[in-house]
Amino acid sequence: MAAAAARSALLKHLRLTAAFPASPRRAAPLFFAQVLLRRRGFSTDEARGTFLDKSEVADRVITVVKNFQKVDPSKVTPNAHFQKDFGLDSLDTVEIVMALEEEFGFEIPDNEADKIDSINVAVDFIASHPQAK
Amino acid sequence: MFWLLRRNMLPLYLNSVARRPFASSPPPLPPAPLPCPRETHIWYVVPDELKDASRLNQYMELLSPCERQSVLRMNGERLQKGALLARTLVRTTLARYTDGRLSPKSFKFRKNRFGKPEVEWDNYDLWAPPPLQFNISHTSTMIACGVTLDLPIGIDIEEKQRKTSNDILSLAHRYFTSVEVAYLKTLADPECRQSEFIRLWTLKEAYVKALGRGFSGAPFKDFTIRLEASNGKQVTGESKSDGPSIVVEAVDDPGILMNRWKFAFFELNSHYTAVCMERDVKNPADGENNSLKLKVWRTLPFVEDECVTETDAVKNIIR
Numbered sequence: 487m488a489a490a491a492a493r494s495a496l497l498k499h500l501r502l503t504a505a506f507p508a509s510p511r512r513a514a515p516l517f518f519a520q521v522l523l524r525r526r527g528f529s530t531d532e533a534r535g536t537f538l539d540k541s542e543v544a545d546r547v548i549t550v551v552k553n554f555q556k557v558d559p560s561k562v563t564p565n566a567h568f569q570k571d572f573g574l575d576s577l578d579t580v581e582i583v584m585a586l587e588e589e590f591g592f593e594i595p596d597n598e599a600d601k602i603d604s605i606n607v608a609v610d611f612i613a614s615h616p617q618a619k
Numbered sequence: 620m621f622w623l624l625r626r627n628m629l630p631l632y633l634n635s636v637a638r639r640p641f642a643s644s645p646p647p648l649p650p651a652p653l654p655c656p657r658e659t660h661i662w663y664v665v666p667d668e669l670k671d672a673s674r675l676n677q678y679m680e681l682l683s684p685c686e687r688q689s690v691l692r693m694n695g696e697r698l699q700k701g702a703l704l705a706r707t708l709v710r711t712t713l714a715r716y717t718d719g720r721l722s723p724k725s726f727k728f729r730k731n732r733f734g735k736p737e738v739e740w741d742n743y744d745l746w747a748p749p750p751l752q753f754n755i756s757h758t759s760t761m762i763a764c765g766v767t768l769d770l771p772i773g774i775d776i777e778e779k780q781r782k783t784s785n786d787i788l789s790l791a792h793r794y795f796t797s798v799e800v801a802y803l804k805t806l807a808d809p810e811c812r813q814s815e816f817i818r819l820w821t822l823k824e825a826y827v828k829a830l831g832r833g834f835s836g837a838p839f840k841d842f843t844i845r846l847e848a849s850n851g852k853q854v855t856g857e858s859k860s861d862g863p864s865i866v867v868e869a870v871d872d873p874g875i876l877m878n879r880w881k882f883a884f885f886e887l888n889s890h891y892t893a894v895c896m897e898r899d900v901k902n903p904a905d906g907e908n909n910s911l912k913l914k915v916w917r918t919l920p921f922v923e924d925e926c927v928t929e930t931d932a933v934k935n936i937i938r
Contacts, residue, residue, distance in 0.1 A: 561694055571694040581784050597835035
């Protein structure tokens with residue numbers, strides 16, 4: 487029963503942080519949460535790095551891409567491909583990757599960045615990355 | 620444009636019975652002598668010079684069904700035209716070196732295991748096709764195809780006026796080596812820094828494309844490209860002594876130049892153009908083998924070809 491109480495306290499905490507604006511990028515976990523999760527064998531780093539909601543990631547990725555000066559905003563769709571839809575080249579893609587790194591606060595390794603050739607792939611990659619904020 | 624209507628008629632390409640017959644086959648391309656072992660031949664096309672819809676239709680007929688589909692998948696007329704001209708340029712350029720034996724349409728292509736496109740030659744009874752290697756690069760205003768005889772080649776072009784969204788040094792810190800960043804920092808003038816960044820970028824791209832292992836196969840941070848003065852000292856800032864040469868070295872092994880590769884960097888039709896080519900080791904190094912020889916043609920396939928090697932179109936060559 488103590489575990490259930492602790493769990494609901496933890497969940498309450500998580501709900502509260504969701505209401506906060508995105509700028510305090512790292513939500514400091516409750517001491518409670520730290521203790522709980524340590525007991526379960528999770529590291530607190532992983533606790534801080536929760537996965538982002540995919541549709542939120544998609545909205546933010548689309549905004550970053552629309553703001554890129556070489557992209558025609560009217561051609562931006564969730565399925566848009568950097569080369570086929572926007573005619574972007576490797577330097578453009580690298581610039582978009584840098585903008586995504588800034589937006590989501592983590593570094594994308596080069597061998598992964600190489601595969602990011604469309605909005606879909608960017609969204610999938612970021613949504614599955616616990617370091618994304 | 621008329622040819623875009625084909626998008627709705629795509630199945631016609633796959634059904635040869637329903638296909639509209641050609642009034643006449645395209646005229647043969649003037650044959651070109653093969654590149655010498657130390658040479659890179661470059662053929663380039665300017666998309667804006669081609670406005671004739673029937674000419675573009677003629678080009679479309681040269682492509683494989685798969686290539687046509689890729690062209691039509693591009694979003695919008697401008698991107699479709701660019702994709703079409705890129706494939707046309709590759710096919711027509713390679714055909715020139717087969718002494719009239721192969722038409723542009725008959726070429727087949729495959730990708731090496733890292734994704735670099737290469738020619739897939741058929742077996743011919745009485746003729747050995749030349750072992751041509753090629754690479755292409757394009758911007759919205761120019762498409763270039765480099766060809767060598769049996770030597771890996773990479774080419775990259777960028778518009779001279781290209782601007783970046785991010786600050787040059789941020790980009791350099793993220794993607795370049797510390798030697799390259801230090802070099803860029805010695806340039807006080809922002810325009811000079813901008814153009815030197817683009818120069819380094821195209822050279823690094825050309826090297827990666829020549830290697831043929833993809834961006835992640837040869838990460839930009841693993842190798843430095845720089846100018847080495849003829850007296851062996853590194854060139855810094857604005858001081859370029861006579862005959863500096865472009866060299867590449869591994870970050871893990873500084874001071875050991877990777878001599879297997881030679882470079883050329885020049886301005887072509889208002890584009891910065893970088894070429895990287897493997898040195899011909901079958902012919903042992905002599906004085907002449909040290910630098911990359913270039914021959915350049917401007918083309919409108921089946922319309923006109925112009926050799927521009929010794930003209931103003933090709934400027935400020937650094938090797």
